[in-house]
Amino acid sequence: MRLRWTVLVILLSSTVGLAQPMPAGRLMRFPDVYNNEMVFSYAGDLWLVSTQGGAARRITTSPGLELFPKFSPDGKWIAFTGQYDGNFNVYVIPSEGGQPRQLTFNPGMLHVPERMGIENEVISWFPDGKRILFLSRRTTFNDWFGQLFSVNVQGGLPEQFPVPHGGLVSFSPDGSEIAYNRIFRNFRPRKRYLGGMAQDIWIYNLKSPAIQRITHYPGTDTFPMWRGNTIYFVSDRGLERRLNLYSVSLKTHQVRQLTHFTDFDVEWPSLGGGRIVFQNGGYLYLYNLDAQAHDHLAWRLYSGSQPLGARE
Numbered sequence: 001m002r003l004r005w006t007v008l009v010i011l012l013s014s015t016v017g018l019a020q021p022m023p024a025g026r027l028m029r030f031p032d033v034y035n036n037e038m039v040f041s042y043a044g045d046l047w048l049v050s051t052q053g054g055a056a057r058r059i060t061t062s063p064g065l066e067l068f069p070k071f072s073p074d075g076k077w078i079a080f081t082g083q084y085d086g087n088f089n090v091y092v093i094p095s096e097g098g099q100p101r102q103l104t105f106n107p108g109m110l111h112v113p114e115r116m117g118i119e120n121e122v123i124s125w126f127p128d129g130k131r132i133l134f135l136s137r138r139t140t141f142n143d144w145f146g147q148l149f150s151v152n153v154q155g156g157l158p159e160q161f162p163v164p165h166g167g168l169v170s171f172s173p174d175g176s177e178i179a180y181n182r183i184f185r186n187f188r189p190r191k192r193y194l195g196g197m198a199q200d201i202w203i204y205n206l207k208s209p210a211i212q213r214i215t216h217y218p219g220t221d222t223f224p225m226w227r228g229n230t231i232y233f234v235s236d237r238g239l240e241r242r243l244n245l246y247s248v249s250l251k252t253h254q255v256r257q258l259t260h261f262t263d264f265d266v267e268w269p270s271l272g273g274g275r276i277v278f279q280n281g282g283y284l285y286l287y288n289l290d291a292q293a294h295d296h297l298a299w300r301l302y303s304g305s306q307p308l309g310a311r312e
Helices: none
Strands: 003-010 029-034 037-042 045-050 066-071 077-084 087-094 121-125 131-136 147-152 169-171 177-180 202-205 210-213 221-227 230-235 244-249 255-257 267-272 275-280 283-288 299-302
Touching: 029 066, 029 275, 037 066, 037 283, 045 066, 066 121, 087 131, 121 169, 169 221, 177 221, 221 267, 230 267
Parallel strands: 003 299, 029 267
Antiparallel strands: 029 037, 037 045, 066 077, 077 087, 077 121, 121 131, 131 147, 169 177, 177 202, 202 210, 221 230, 230 244, 244 255, 267 275, 275 283, 283 299
């Protein structure tokens, strides 16, 4: 079993004389990582924490939800989906905190079931850091299928992305291609799904245009993350039939399983530099891509009175 180090994250105020330890922080969601910092959503607000552990700092305080935070390529900004005044829209905030700035002003779709996802969901930044990609159903005739749009970080009208429909997206290093899911079903609770809406990873060339299917598993392949000549993703193709991290080489097309969780699924992974941060069982983990296989480290973050160690 791999050694997994556990570090302390304090999400609530505490004092030295606290008699009872605080309960472990759970339900930390939608994480993203840039250099030595991570951002995640907890209790509907956004929090920053060092990848080495320590105190997590809340950077939003609105009574509405703030979800899907994404660092800009230079780390100076965080884009997110905010629920202010009852609607979900795209916002941006300085990465150290500050006043959120609204970028989209769509009133949202009515009567869209929660399993379809959140309107104006932030997906990614463009590699040049000038635009933000988000998922919307503002122009679709069928709310089963979302469409991708982008908006300038300085403001302006959204522009539709040049694919007919899509879901989660990762840009190639040079920005000329994307790895993406043509179907978005990441809020659907059904496990081990093998039906017609099962997700695959596709590559779309933004210059040609041309499209190529990369994975051919009949179940779920989702959360594509492009780094170099490798695409990392999440799939339930393993013997445990849980969602785990995988990689596929664009040169050899070899698929390799990276994690082997059996109790809970790997959810909402995000790649930054040489690490992938993801949630599993309510905790956050960091996976080091550059380490040797037997040295891969995963950090599990807690809120509590003292750091705990765990072997898994």
